[in-house]
Amino acid sequence: MSELKLWYSQAAKQWKDGLPIGNGRLAAMVYGGAEKETWNITESTFWSGKPEIIESRSYGKEPIAKLRQHFFDGDYEAGERMAQEILQPAKRNFGTNLPMCDVELRFGHEENDVVRELNIDNAILTTSHSINEAKLHREMFATHEDGLLAYRIWSSLPDGVSFSIQLKGRTDLFQSVNESSDVLAFHGQALESVHSDGECGVRCKGQVRVRAQGGQVTGDNGRIEVAGAWEAIIYFAVHTDYGVEGDDWLQESKKRLDEAELKGYSRLKADHITDYRKGYDRVHVDFGANATALLPTDERIKRLSEGIDDDPQLYALFFQYGRYLTLCGAREDSPLPLNLQGIWNDDIACRMGWTCDYHLDINTEMNYYPIEIGNLSESHLPLMRYIERLAQGGRSAAKDFYGCEGWVAHTVSNAWGFAAPAWQTSWGLNVTGGLWIAGQLMEHYEFTLDDEFLKKTAYPVLKESALFFLDYMAIHPKYGWLVTGPSISPENTFFANDGTYVHRTLSMGTTLDQVLVHDLFEFCLEAARKLNTDDNLQDRLQHAIALLPPLQIGAKGQLQEWLEDYEEAQPEHRHLSHLHSLYPAARITPQYTPALSDAAKVTLDARKGSANHEDIEFTVAAFAGCHARLHEGDHAYEQISHLIGELCYSNLLTYSKPGIAGAEEEIYVADGNFGGTAAIAEMLLQSHAGDLHLLPALPAKWNAGKFSGLRARGALEVDIVWTEGRMAETTVKAFASGRMLLRYHDRTAPFDYEAGRVYAIDGELRIRDIS
Incomplete structure (x- = not known):
C-alpha cells in the first residue's frame, strides 16, 4: 500500500x-x-455577478487630506465616520464562485x-x-x-x-x-x-x-x-x-x-x-514511515487528535497533499487562480456574508505560499495573469477613490478584478490588499530569476503600484514619517488610548502597510537598477524609503501592530497581519534583527495564550510559519500537529470553526492546507535575507528523514538527508549564478554558485562541485 x-x-x-x-x-x-x-x-x-463600475463618493486628494487630518488630530470617531461616507461604496453585483x-x-x-x-x-x-x-x-x-x-x-x-x-x-x-x-x-x-x-x-x-x-x-x-x-x-x-x-x-x-x-x-x-x-514527482519527502502509516487516514488523524503522536509520515502525507491540491486547482493554463476554497466549493461560504472569492488580506496569499518552494512554479502563472487584470481595474480605483496615479486594490476581489474598497470600512479598507497579493510577483522572480518575467510582467505591474503609493502616502505631522492611511490592520481593532475604550479599526501607517510598501519600494528600486530604467523613479523611491517608519516594539515588549502603541481591543484575534514582517516577509530574522525577533515571540505567545483565542486554520498555519522563521522547530511542529489533528476533516482538508468570523458551521477553507504545507517546507529549508539555511527548524520528532526537490531563492534546488537530527548530506543544483550565505546550526559559509553546476555540502558546510 x-x-x-x-x-x-x-x-x-x-x-x-x-x-x-x-x-x-x-x-x-x-x-x-x-x-x-x-x-x-x-x-x-x-x-455569479458581473464586471461593473464601482462609483466613488470621494472626488480626489482634497477629501482624502481632510479625512487624514481627523486621524492626525486624534479624532478617530470623526475620521471613521467620514471614511464611511466617502470610501465605503455600496455592494452591488460582486458575485461569488x-x-x-x-x-x-x-x-x-x-x-x-x-x-x-x-x-x-x-x-x-x-x-x-x-x-x-x-x-x-x-x-x-x-x-x-x-x-x-x-x-x-x-x-x-x-x-x-x-x-x-x-x-x-x-x-x-x-x-x-x-x-x-x-x-x-x-x-x-x-x-x-x-x-x-x-x-x-x-x-x-x-x-x-x-x-x-x-x-x-x-x-x-x-x-x-x-x-x-x-x-x-x-x-x-x-x-x-x-x-x-x-x-x-x-x-x-x-x-x-x-x-x-x-x-x-x-x-x-x-x-x-x-x-x-x-x-x-519533482519533490519527495520522507519523515520515517512505520506501521501506523498503513492505517486508514481518518484513524491516523483521530490518533493524533487524541495525543498519540507516533506517525511522522502523516506530516509528509499532509505536505504532499498540499502539493496535490495545488496541481488540482492551479495549472499553468488555469483561467483563474485558487480562490478561498481552492477549486472546490462546499456551498456554505458562498451562501453567507463571506463569499467564495479572493480574500486579499491573507487567505489568497497563503494559498500561494508553498508554490515556489514546493517546486510548482508554473502553478503561479494563473495568479500572475490575474494580478495583471487586477492592476487594470485598480487604476480606476486609484483615480476614483484617491485621485492618484498607478493602481490599488483592497480587501476582496472577484473573477473580474474588483479593486474598490469593500462595502464596510472596518474590514474592507485594506489599502494594501492588492499590493499584498502582488508580492507573489516578487516571490516568483526571486525563486526563478527569470529576467524576462521581471521585465515584462513583475516590474511593470509593481512599478504602477509603487507610483500609487508614492502619490498617495503622506508625511505624518508628528513623526515626519511617510505613512499610508487611513487603513486597517486586517481585520483587527484597537483602543485609541483616548479613554473611550471604543473599538477602532482605521488609523494611519499600520505595520502591515508599511512592511508591504517597504518591500515594494526596495524591489522596484533594485529592479529599475537592474533593468537600467526609470532614473527619476529610482530617485523618488530612494528618498521615500528613507522616510518610511521603522518596525517598533511596544511597551509590553510586543511587535507593534499599529504606528501608535495602541491597546489591542481583541488580543485573541485570528489575524496577526503585523507578523507578516517575520513570515512570509523577511524584515525580521533571528540572525539579523534579534530584538525584533524577541518582540515577535512576545506577540506570538500573547496571541496563542489569550483567552478565547480564535483557533482557526490560517492562523495556526501562520503560527507554524512564524515559529519556523524563528528557528523554533518544536513549536512549529506543535502548530502543524494541531492543524492536522484538530482543524482537518477526515479527508485532510482544513476548515474554519463555527463561531469565528460569522461562521455558523464548519466551513472548508483551503488556506490551512496550503499554509501548513508551506510551513513544513520552511521547517526544512529557508532562503531569505541572503541566506540559504539548511534544516533551520527541524523538530525532534523528525529525527531522521530526507527530502529532494525543494526550491530556494536564487534559482536553487536542494536535497537533504539527515540522521539522528543531524544533516548527513546536502545536494544543491544551481539554475542560475549567484552568491548566498550558507547557514546550518551555528555555522555559516559563503556559497558562490554557477548555473548548471551541482554541489555537495556536508555537515561542516564544506562544499564540493560534483557536476
Missing part, C-alpha cells in the same frame, strides 16, 4: 468526508459508497467492505465494495491533459455493473435532458441573490456520456440506466462563457468528449498520470 494515499474503510456520507479531484479548471468532490455516489461538480470560472451541479449515481447495494482511496502519487481515486461474493470496482480522475472527468466501473462478474445516473443543479438556473439513451446534456447559469441581484452570472454547457460494454443502456426523464454490463465508462465535460467572445464555447464540451472517446480510456488515464507527475 502506498504511504502517500488517503484511504478509508467505509462510505463517505457527506461532502466534508469526500475526496477531491481537479484538473486546474474543473473539479469534483466525490463522496458516497456502495448504495450511491455523488460528484459535487465545481468549475473555477462559474461565478458557486458549485455547479451534483452527478448522482445509484447502485442500490449494501455497504459491504467499502474501501475508498485517493492515491496522490498519481491523482487516481478508487472505490471498491463487495456484492455477495463479487467485487465492484470504480476509479476516477480529472485529466488536465484532456480537460474532463473520466470514470470507469467494472465488476468481477460479467454482468455485475448496474446503476443509474442523473444530474441535480446547484444554482437557480440549471437543466439537464437526455440527448440520447446514453448522453445527458445540460446547461445552467451561476445565479444567486446574496452577493448579486440573482440575474447575472456565468453560463455553462456540458455533457455526460455513458459507454457500457455488455448489458443494456436506456435513458429518459433526465436519467440514464445501465443494467447487466461488465464495464462502463463515464465522461463528463463542461465549459463556460467566462471571458470568451462568440458562441464557440457552446460546442467545446462536445468536442472534448469526441476527442476523448477517440483516444480511449486507457490512453486518457496514461496521459493524465504522465502530465500530473511532471509536476508532482
Whole structure:
C-alpha cells in the first residue's frame, strides 16, 4: 500500500468526508459508497455577478487630506465616520464562485467492505465494495491533459455493473435532458441573490456520456440506466462563457468528449498520470514511515487528535497533499487562480456574508505560499495573469477613490478584478490588499530569476503600484514619517488610548502597510537598477524609503501592530497581519534583527495564550510559519500537529470553526492546507535575507528523514538527508549564478554558485562541485 494515499474503510456520507479531484479548471468532490455516489461538480470560472463600475463618493486628494487630518488630530470617531461616507461604496453585483451541479449515481447495494482511496502519487481515486461474493470496482480522475472527468466501473462478474445516473443543479438556473439513451446534456447559469441581484452570472454547457460494454443502456426523464454490463465508462465535460467572445464555447464540451472517446480510456488515464507527475514527482519527502502509516487516514488523524503522536509520515502525507491540491486547482493554463476554497466549493461560504472569492488580506496569499518552494512554479502563472487584470481595474480605483496615479486594490476581489474598497470600512479598507497579493510577483522572480518575467510582467505591474503609493502616502505631522492611511490592520481593532475604550479599526501607517510598501519600494528600486530604467523613479523611491517608519516594539515588549502603541481591543484575534514582517516577509530574522525577533515571540505567545483565542486554520498555519522563521522547530511542529489533528476533516482538508468570523458551521477553507504545507517546507529549508539555511527548524520528532526537490531563492534546488537530527548530506543544483550565505546550526559559509553546476555540502558546510 502506498504511504502517500488517503484511504478509508467505509462510505463517505457527506461532502466534508469526500475526496477531491481537479484538473486546474474543473473539479469534483466525490463522496458516497456502495448504495450511491455523488460528484459535487465545481468549475473555477462559474461565478455569479458581473464586471461593473464601482462609483466613488470621494472626488480626489482634497477629501482624502481632510479625512487624514481627523486621524492626525486624534479624532478617530470623526475620521471613521467620514471614511464611511466617502470610501465605503455600496455592494452591488460582486458575485461569488458557486458549485455547479451534483452527478448522482445509484447502485442500490449494501455497504459491504467499502474501501475508498485517493492515491496522490498519481491523482487516481478508487472505490471498491463487495456484492455477495463479487467485487465492484470504480476509479476516477480529472485529466488536465484532456480537460474532463473520466470514470470507469467494472465488476468481477460479467454482468455485475448496474446503476443509474442523473444530474441535480446547484444554482437557480440549471437543466439537464437526455440527448440520447446514453448522453445527458445540460446547461445552467451561476445565479444567486446574496452577493448579486440573482440575474447575472456565468453560463455553462456540458455533457455526460455513458459507454457500457455488455448489458443494456436506456435513458429518459433526465436519467440514464445501465443494467447487466461488465464495464462502463463515464465522461463528463463542461465549459463556460467566462471571458470568451462568440458562441464557440457552446460546442467545446462536445468536442472534448469526441476527442476523448477517440483516444480511449486507457490512453486518457496514461496521459493524465504522465502530465500530473511532471509536476508532482519533482519533490519527495520522507519523515520515517512505520506501521501506523498503513492505517486508514481518518484513524491516523483521530490518533493524533487524541495525543498519540507516533506517525511522522502523516506530516509528509499532509505536505504532499498540499502539493496535490495545488496541481488540482492551479495549472499553468488555469483561467483563474485558487480562490478561498481552492477549486472546490462546499456551498456554505458562498451562501453567507463571506463569499467564495479572493480574500486579499491573507487567505489568497497563503494559498500561494508553498508554490515556489514546493517546486510548482508554473502553478503561479494563473495568479500572475490575474494580478495583471487586477492592476487594470485598480487604476480606476486609484483615480476614483484617491485621485492618484498607478493602481490599488483592497480587501476582496472577484473573477473580474474588483479593486474598490469593500462595502464596510472596518474590514474592507485594506489599502494594501492588492499590493499584498502582488508580492507573489516578487516571490516568483526571486525563486526563478527569470529576467524576462521581471521585465515584462513583475516590474511593470509593481512599478504602477509603487507610483500609487508614492502619490498617495503622506508625511505624518508628528513623526515626519511617510505613512499610508487611513487603513486597517486586517481585520483587527484597537483602543485609541483616548479613554473611550471604543473599538477602532482605521488609523494611519499600520505595520502591515508599511512592511508591504517597504518591500515594494526596495524591489522596484533594485529592479529599475537592474533593468537600467526609470532614473527619476529610482530617485523618488530612494528618498521615500528613507522616510518610511521603522518596525517598533511596544511597551509590553510586543511587535507593534499599529504606528501608535495602541491597546489591542481583541488580543485573541485570528489575524496577526503585523507578523507578516517575520513570515512570509523577511524584515525580521533571528540572525539579523534579534530584538525584533524577541518582540515577535512576545506577540506570538500573547496571541496563542489569550483567552478565547480564535483557533482557526490560517492562523495556526501562520503560527507554524512564524515559529519556523524563528528557528523554533518544536513549536512549529506543535502548530502543524494541531492543524492536522484538530482543524482537518477526515479527508485532510482544513476548515474554519463555527463561531469565528460569522461562521455558523464548519466551513472548508483551503488556506490551512496550503499554509501548513508551506510551513513544513520552511521547517526544512529557508532562503531569505541572503541566506540559504539548511534544516533551520527541524523538530525532534523528525529525527531522521530526507527530502529532494525543494526550491530556494536564487534559482536553487536542494536535497537533504539527515540522521539522528543531524544533516548527513546536502545536494544543491544551481539554475542560475549567484552568491548566498550558507547557514546550518551555528555555522555559516559563503556559497558562490554557477548555473548548471551541482554541489555537495556536508555537515561542516564544506562544499564540493560534483557536476
